[in-house]
Amino acid sequence: MNKRREIICTLVLFVTALIWGCAFAAQSIGAGFVGPFTFLASRTWIAFFALLPVIAVRDRLQISAEYRVKKTAGQSRMLVLGGAVCGFFLFTASASQQIGISLTTTAKAGFITALYVVLVPVLSVFMHRSVNRKVWGCVLLAVIGLYLLCMGERFSLSAGDSWMLLCAFLFSLQILSVNYFVKYTDPVKLATLEFLFEGIFAGLCMLLFEPFDAEGILSALPSILYAGFMSSAVGYTLQIVAQDGLDPAVASIAMSFESVFAALAGWVVLREAMSARELIGCALMFAAIVISQL
Numbered sequence: 001m002n003k004r005r006e007i008i009c010t011l012v013l014f015v016t017a018l019i020w021g022c023a024f025a026a027q028s029i030g031a032g033f034v035g036p037f038t039f040l041a042s043r044t045w046i047a048f049f050a051l052l053p054v055i056a057v058r059d060r061l062q063i064s065a066e067y068r069v070k071k072t073a074g075q076s077r078m079l080v081l082g083g084a085v086c087g088f089f090l091f092t093a094s095a096s097q098q099i100g101i102s103l104t105t106t107a108k109a110g111f112i113t114a115l116y117v118v119l120v121p122v123l124s125v126f127m128h129r130s131v132n133r134k135v136w137g138c139v140l141l142a143v144i145g146l147y148l149l150c151m152g153e154r155f156s157l158s159a160g161d162s163w164m165l166l167c168a169f170l171f172s173l174q175i176l177s178v179n180y181f182v183k184y185t186d187p188v189k190l191a192t193l194e195f196l197f198e199g200i201f202a203g204l205c206m207l208l209f210e211p212f213d214a215e216g217i218l219s220a221l222p223s224i225l226y227a228g229f230m231s232s233a234v235g236y237t238l239q240i241v242a243q244d245g246l247d248p249a250v251a252s253i254a255m256s257f258e259s260v261f262a263a264l265a266g267w268v269v270l271r272e273a274m275s276a277r278e279l280i281g282c283a284l285m286f287a288a289i290v291i292s293q294l
Helices: 003-030 036-061 065-072 076-101 106-113 116-127 133-150 159-181 187-209 214-219 221-243 248-255 258-269 276-291
Strands: none
Touching (some): 003 076, 003 106, 003 248, 036 076, 036 187, 036 221, 076 106, 076 159, 076 187, 106 159, 106 276, 116 133, 116 248, 116 276, 133 276, 159 221, 159 248, 187 221, 221 248, 258 276
16 A cells, blocks of 8 residues: 555544544534434435535546546445445444433543444454454453443443443444445445435434424534534545545544544533543543554
8 A cells, every 4th residue: 555645544534533523512512402313314414415516526527547447337236235334334323422422421422432443353353354362452451441431339331321332333333334335436425325324314213203393403503514514524524535545443543533532622612521530541441442553
């Protein structure tokens, strides 16, 4: 792989992590006004329509030879399948995250979500990839950090933290799915179809489980717009484009910095403070994330 391209893709994912980290604060604010499916459906459809003109311009200019090869290879069926699979996992992960973030702090939400970095190589076992013994040590370190961050005197996870753990698992599946399908499809079109299917799933759940609240949507609009344009349209598209040029383990560690940015955003925007015990737990979890990829 071209080293220069690898560096550029890694830097792109650091920017993505910053965008996602700040989105935790926006999601926390939005959760106070609308239900999780309403928030998710709104941000997803914004992202979908924001990407349509991008695809139109790319189709017209045919930006790269690689893109033209993918376009002429007749991969429409793989594109639709990839959009459906990635969209389903993104919907379930994002819905779990939005529910969990309304029940816990942004710092906790960020660090628990980032456990996907440890989970990705572990789940790769089912894709017939070997896992270094070091990774299992990192899993143990992450569990200790999770205990310090989340466990109370009753030795049980809160509802919000449990939702975030489910979110981390589902995001691991989404990352592995993207890493598979992006090899056979155009990355921006994959992102757009991913949002299309996510929007359909979220919209159906919104109609089935949540009442329409125009006033709540207007109150949450700034958060929805940031999450839709920046976190979804820009962030997830950058993820897919950059992952096309990186090993998934390297991509995971770059994206894991969203946990640090989430904690900073929670402190600056929401004035959320953490105890010494929670800070130690965050440090252990982040150490596990970094060591697992070295």
